[in-house]
Amino acid sequence: MLNRYPLWKYILLVVVVFVGLLYALPNIYGEDPAIQISGSRGAEVTVKTQEQIQKTLSDNGIEVKSIEFENNSILIRVANNDTQLKTKEIIADKLGDKYIVALNLAPATPSWLTAIGAEPMKLGLDLRGGVHFLMEVDMTAALDKLADQASDALKNDFSDNKINYTSLHRNNDQQVVVMFDNNDAKAAAVSRVNQLADYNVVAQNDKQLIIGISENRLQQTKSDAVAQNTTILRNRVNQLGVAEPIVQRQGSDRIIVELPGIQDTALAKQILGATATLEFRQVNNSNSYNLDNIISGQERAPYGSEIKYMQDGRPVLLYKNIVLTGDHITDSSFRLNEYGQPEVSISLDSEGGKKMLAFTQANRYKPMATLFVEYKDSGKVDKAGKPILEKQEQIINVATIQGIFSDRFQVTGISNVDEAKQLSLLLRAGALIAPIQIIEELTVGPSMGQENITQGLESCMWGLIISVIFMLVVYRLFGVFASIALVANLILIVGIMSLLPGATLSMPGIAGIVLTVGMAVDANVLINERIKEELRNGRGIQHAISEGYAGAWSSIFDANITTLITAVILYAVGTGSIKGFAITLGIGILTSMFTSIVGTRALANLIYGGRRVNKLSI
Structure with missing residues (x-):
C-alpha cells in the first residue's frame, strides 16, 4: 500500500531523534x-x-x-x-x-548526563574566551645546534678515516673551520667531505678548510624544528590538562597556540612550560679542580667544561659536549624500584639509542647530569623589535651510569617521588628542538565570547523562525512537517557535534549551521512543489505524495552531494575556522537529508498514508 512505513522505521526515527536530543541537552546547562x-x-x-x-x-x-x-x-x-x-x-x-x-x-552538565558520556559541544576561542599566542621558532638557535652537531660528527668521521687535523671548531656562520699542518691531510679531508651528502666545501687555503652544511640539510632542519616543536607543545599542553587546546603550524617558522577557557596570559605562558629543552651531559668529577675557586674567579674552569647549578644551588662541573638532547626521547615513566627508591624509565629513538650505547660503553660508573634549559623573555628587544630571550639553566638530576645501555635506561638518584613524576612528565612531553618566542598575544574575554554565542544563537533562531513562517504560509500542514524536521535537524547537528571528540564549534561553524537550515528548507520546497505538480496533473493524492518524494529525491541528492564534496575539500585543505565551518556544514547536510526526506515522509505517511483523503493541505 502506498505511503505506509513499517513500524521499525518509525521506531528508528524516534530513537535517532531521542538520542540526538539526549546528547544535545548538556549544551543548555552552560x-x-x-x-x-x-x-x-x-x-x-x-x-x-x-x-x-x-x-x-x-x-x-x-x-x-x-x-x-x-x-x-x-x-x-x-x-x-x-x-x-x-x-x-x-x-x-x-x-x-x-x-x-x-x-x-x-x-555544568548534570551527573546523570555525564554518566552516559554526554558532554557539551567544545567551543572555540571566539565563543568560549581564552588566550591566543602566535609563537616564532628561533631558527638561529636551531641552526647553531645543527652546526654543533656537524662539528662533532666531522670530528668522529675524520677520526674514523684517520684524517689528522690541528683544530676543528665552528664559526658564527654555522660553518665548521678545520686547520691542518700539511696539504695531504687537507686534501684527504676535502675528498671525504665531497663524499658526504650533508656537507660541502665553502672555502679553503693552504692550511684551512671551511665546511658548510648543505642547503637541503638546512631547510630540513628548519622544517623539522617547527614540526617537532608543534608536536611537543601540543604534548605539553595535553600533559598539563588544558581543555581542548589548539596547537598548529602557521607558515615556515610560526606556531599558533590557543587555550580556550584560560583567561590569564601569564599563567598560560607558565602552562606552556616556558620554552625549555633538555640535555644529558657528562659530569667532570676530576679532583684536580676546586669548584669554589672556579666560581670565585680565582681559577679557570678546565677546557671543555663549565659550572652549572642544581635546584638547591649546589654547583656541578659539566663537560660542554652534549651527550644527548631531549628530542631523542620517545617515552618515559616513573616507578619505585625494589629498594623503594624513585626512578624514571626512559625510551629513546634509534639514533638516540646508538649515541647512548656508545657513550655508556666508554663511561660506565661515571656520573651523568640531566640539564633543564629555559629561554625566558629578558624584557629587552633587538633591533627588529623582537623580544630577546635569556637562557637559564638548571641541573634537575645527577645519576651514575650503572651499566651499558642504549634505547632504554633508568635515571636514579632522584630525591623523592614528586620529583620523579615531574621529571617523567617533562621528558615525556618532550624538549623543544629550538627556543620559541611569543610575538603576538590575544586574550578573548568570556563576556566577548558570550556575546558571540548570543549573536550566533540569534542568527540561528531568526533563520529558523523566518523559514518556519514561510513554510507554514506557503505549504500549510506540509509546512508543519517541514518545520518539525528543521527543529529535529538542529537537534541532531548539536547532538553529533557534542559527540564528536575532535569537533570544535566556532563562529564560522555557527554560519555552517545557519546555512544548513536554508538547505533543509530547500529540500522540502522541492518535495512540496513536486507534490503540487503531480496534483495539478490529475494524480490522486496518495500517488501525488509518493511521486513527489520519489521525483524530488534525485534533485535533492545531486544538490547536497556537491555541497558535501565541497565541505570535504574545505576540511582537507583548510585550517582552524575553515575546518569548523566544513564540519558543521557536512554534518548539517547529512542530517538535513535525513530529516527532510525520511522525517517529513514519516509524518506525511502517519497523517495521510492508507486513508481515503479528499483534499491535501499543501
Whole structure:
C-alpha cells in the first residue's frame, strides 16, 4: 500500500531523534566559572593539597559549588566571576609559585548526563574566551645546534678515516673551520667531505678548510624544528590538562597556540612550560679542580667544561659536549624500584639509542647530569623589535651510569617521588628542538565570547523562525512537517557535534549551521512543489505524495552531494575556522537529508498514508 512505513522505521526515527536530543541537552546547562590547580615543576597536587585548599576557602568565607580532584589537578566551581577572581587570588597566595592556579570554565552538565558520556559541544576561542599566542621558532638557535652537531660528527668521521687535523671548531656562520699542518691531510679531508651528502666545501687555503652544511640539510632542519616543536607543545599542553587546546603550524617558522577557557596570559605562558629543552651531559668529577675557586674567579674552569647549578644551588662541573638532547626521547615513566627508591624509565629513538650505547660503553660508573634549559623573555628587544630571550639553566638530576645501555635506561638518584613524576612528565612531553618566542598575544574575554554565542544563537533562531513562517504560509500542514524536521535537524547537528571528540564549534561553524537550515528548507520546497505538480496533473493524492518524494529525491541528492564534496575539500585543505565551518556544514547536510526526506515522509505517511483523503493541505 502506498505511503505506509513499517513500524521499525518509525521506531528508528524516534530513537535517532531521542538520542540526538539526549546528547544535545548538556549544551543548555552552560558553564560554571572555575579555578584549575595543577602542579608546576617540583610540585604535585594531592588529596592533602585539596584539604589545604578547602580549609583556606572555609577560613575566608568563600562558598564553592564543588571541589573535584582528578588527573592530578583540582577543579573548583564557583557561582560567579567575582567569586572566581577572589578565590583565585586567595589560593595563589596560599600555595605560592610552585602551583599553577588558572581561571577556567567548567561544564555544568548534570551527573546523570555525564554518566552516559554526554558532554557539551567544545567551543572555540571566539565563543568560549581564552588566550591566543602566535609563537616564532628561533631558527638561529636551531641552526647553531645543527652546526654543533656537524662539528662533532666531522670530528668522529675524520677520526674514523684517520684524517689528522690541528683544530676543528665552528664559526658564527654555522660553518665548521678545520686547520691542518700539511696539504695531504687537507686534501684527504676535502675528498671525504665531497663524499658526504650533508656537507660541502665553502672555502679553503693552504692550511684551512671551511665546511658548510648543505642547503637541503638546512631547510630540513628548519622544517623539522617547527614540526617537532608543534608536536611537543601540543604534548605539553595535553600533559598539563588544558581543555581542548589548539596547537598548529602557521607558515615556515610560526606556531599558533590557543587555550580556550584560560583567561590569564601569564599563567598560560607558565602552562606552556616556558620554552625549555633538555640535555644529558657528562659530569667532570676530576679532583684536580676546586669548584669554589672556579666560581670565585680565582681559577679557570678546565677546557671543555663549565659550572652549572642544581635546584638547591649546589654547583656541578659539566663537560660542554652534549651527550644527548631531549628530542631523542620517545617515552618515559616513573616507578619505585625494589629498594623503594624513585626512578624514571626512559625510551629513546634509534639514533638516540646508538649515541647512548656508545657513550655508556666508554663511561660506565661515571656520573651523568640531566640539564633543564629555559629561554625566558629578558624584557629587552633587538633591533627588529623582537623580544630577546635569556637562557637559564638548571641541573634537575645527577645519576651514575650503572651499566651499558642504549634505547632504554633508568635515571636514579632522584630525591623523592614528586620529583620523579615531574621529571617523567617533562621528558615525556618532550624538549623543544629550538627556543620559541611569543610575538603576538590575544586574550578573548568570556563576556566577548558570550556575546558571540548570543549573536550566533540569534542568527540561528531568526533563520529558523523566518523559514518556519514561510513554510507554514506557503505549504500549510506540509509546512508543519517541514518545520518539525528543521527543529529535529538542529537537534541532531548539536547532538553529533557534542559527540564528536575532535569537533570544535566556532563562529564560522555557527554560519555552517545557519546555512544548513536554508538547505533543509530547500529540500522540502522541492518535495512540496513536486507534490503540487503531480496534483495539478490529475494524480490522486496518495500517488501525488509518493511521486513527489520519489521525483524530488534525485534533485535533492545531486544538490547536497556537491555541497558535501565541497565541505570535504574545505576540511582537507583548510585550517582552524575553515575546518569548523566544513564540519558543521557536512554534518548539517547529512542530517538535513535525513530529516527532510525520511522525517517529513514519516509524518506525511502517519497523517495521510492508507486513508481515503479528499483534499491535501499543501
